[in-house]
Amino acid sequence: MKSFKEMNKEELLELKGELENKYNEEKALGLSLDMSRGKPSSTQLNVSMGLLDVLSSSSVLKSENGVDCRNYGASDGIPEAKKLMADIMGTTPDKVIVYGNASLNVMYDTVARSYTHGILGSTPWCKLDTIKFLCPVPGYDRHFAITERFGIEMINIPMTTKGPDMDLIEKYVSEDESIKGIWCVPKYSNPQGISYSNETVxxxxxxxxxxxxxxxxxxNAYAIHHLYEDNQDEILDIIGECARAGNPDMVFEFSSTSKVSFPGSGVAALxxxxxxxxxxxxxxxIQTIGHDKINQLRHVKYFKNIDGLNAHMKKHADQxxxxxxxxxxxxxxxxxxxxxxxxxAPKGGYFISFEALEGCAKAIVAKCKDAGVVMTNAGATYPYxxxxxxxxxxxxxxxxxxxxxxxxxDLFVLCVKIVSVEKLLELL
Incomplete structure (x- = not known):
């Protein structure tokens, strides 16, 4: 079929009729399918079931430095869990705090603490007239929801094939003191699957x-989430790069095992x-007596080390x-x-980013929903x-x-075609 943009009005109208007939047939099937969020399937979750069997009532539940994981203490995590999470992020254990089950919670807390108490002696953001964040787009909707929750003004930064537009970032950051942060998904970005180049990092x-x-x-949510064993993206260690540049305090790096083991029951770290x-x-x-050290120990016992993690992730990749x-x-x-x-076509991560004709995304998503396929809301990958x-x-x-x-x-591409034809007819 030739390009839709090359078709005249009569051809587009004829095509529209054919596509709408096919859509009505699909709609009559009564589909109920969900492609709205990056959730592992049940068969993926089955890959990690052995995690539940590594500890028992007869297990030794002490960390390598003697901490009883059943009790209070070690609020920053047990040493072996720090090592495991450090290896995921490509840094060293002395730079890691291990938290509970979700990195999103850690990110929210980090913004909240900055808002109420400031960072390393700086004025708390709540006492400032204006706070701004830079947001590479398209990006992760839950990041944007956090900053919106605190009334922080968000500024779009376009993504390139090498990461966000660094010329723009350097200009904004150097000129505006009210800019306090930037959200980044540096490896297999959400949703485009782009990994930041060495120059960008x-x-x-x-x-x-x-x-x-x-x-x-x-x-760094997708640090070990490769799709291909022999064609993987790698990025520089931002912690080490910042230290070498004389900016050791400038980065907060987050990670978790949410899509490695069980979402909601994994281990998060900063x-x-x-x-x-x-x-x-x-x-x-002040905030906690300690996070779930038994879960930390369970993950270490099951995965053992970075090699065990990588072998496990190959099973996810195969699915x-x-x-x-x-x-x-x-x-x-x-x-x-x-x-x-x-x-x-990404090499890893959890998403495929699609760019429709300008002005068409909302209509495509709505049409999919009407026929029983739920997509991520159009616009969700942008602030507000x-x-x-x-x-x-x-x-x-x-x-x-x-x-x-x-x-x-199949239904998605059908909806893309219908809405695109309608858009092109409007322009004639």
């Missing part, structure tokens, strides 16, 4: 912010400088890779050459839910079973 580390309490919120860690630990003595490839294949076969959409071009749609292939995924993707 280095430029982040060498930023010269006007605000001394400016921080990079480095959410990595940062000694000065930041000292302040965090001071706050932890994820066919799903990603199936979606990409449908997009290529059904939309290739039509000039009504573009996408990136406002995609200025109304074009980005996040596809989450992980949760549906393979046959359901094909059904959902």
């Amino acid at each position: 280095s430029r982040f580390a060498n930023l010269k912010p006007a605000a001394k309490d400016f921080r990079i919120y480095w959410d 990595a940062t400088s000694a000065a930041n860690i000292a302040e965090f630990k001071d706050q932890l003595t 994820m890779r066919p799903k990603f490839e199936a979606v990409i294949e449908v997009l290529k076969n059904e939309l290739g050459g039509l000039e009504i959409g573009s996408w990136i 839910g406002k995609d200025p071009k109304n074009s980005n749609i996040r596809i989450a292939p992980s949760f549906p079973e393979p046959q359901e995924l094909l059904q959902a993707t």
Whole structure:
């Protein structure tokens, strides 16, 4: 089929009728499919069931430094869990605090603490007239929800194939003291699957912010979430790069095992400088008596080390890779050459980012929903839910079973075609 943009009005109207007939047939099937969030499927969760069997009532529940994991104490985590999480993030255990089950909770707390108490002696944000954050877009909706919750003004930073636009970031950060942070998903970004280049990471580390309490919120959520064993992206260690650049305190790095073991029952961690860690630990003595050390020990006993983690992630990849490839294949076969959409085939992570014709994303998502396929809300990948071009749609292939995924993707491309035809007819 030739490009939709090359069709005249009569051809588009004829095509519209054909597509709508097909859509009505699909709608009559009464589908109920979910591609809205990056949730592991039940078969993926089964990969980690052995985690539940590594401890028993007869197990020795002490950490390597003698802490009884059944009791209070070690609010910053047991040593072996620090080592495991440090290896995931590519840093060293002395720079790590191990928390509870969710890195999102740690990120929220980190923003909240900065808001109420400041960072390393700086003025608490709540006492300032204006606070701003930079937000690479398209990006992670839950990041944006945190800063919106605290009334922080968010500024869009366009993504490139090498990461966010560093020229723009350097300009904003150096000139505006009210800019206090930037959200980053540096490896297999959400939703595009882009990994930051070495140059990008280095430029982040060498930023010269006007605000001394400016921080990079480095959410390394997909550090070991490769789809391919022989074609993986790697990024520089931001903690080490910042230290070498003379900015050791400038980064907060987050990670968790939420999509490694069990979402909601994993282990989360933060990595940062000694000065930041000292302040965090001071706050932890008030906030908690200690996180779940039995769960930390369970993860260490099961995965053992980074090699065990990587072997485990290959099992996840074996289930994820066919799903990603199936979606990409449908997009290529059904939309290739039509000039009504573009996408990136990622090497890892949990999402595929689709760019529709400008002004079409909301209508596509709504049409999918009407026929029984739930997608991430259009606009969710931008601050305040406002995609200025109304074009980005996040596809989450992980949760549906393979046959359901094909059904959902077929319906998605059908909706893309219908809405695109309608848009092009408006322009004639």
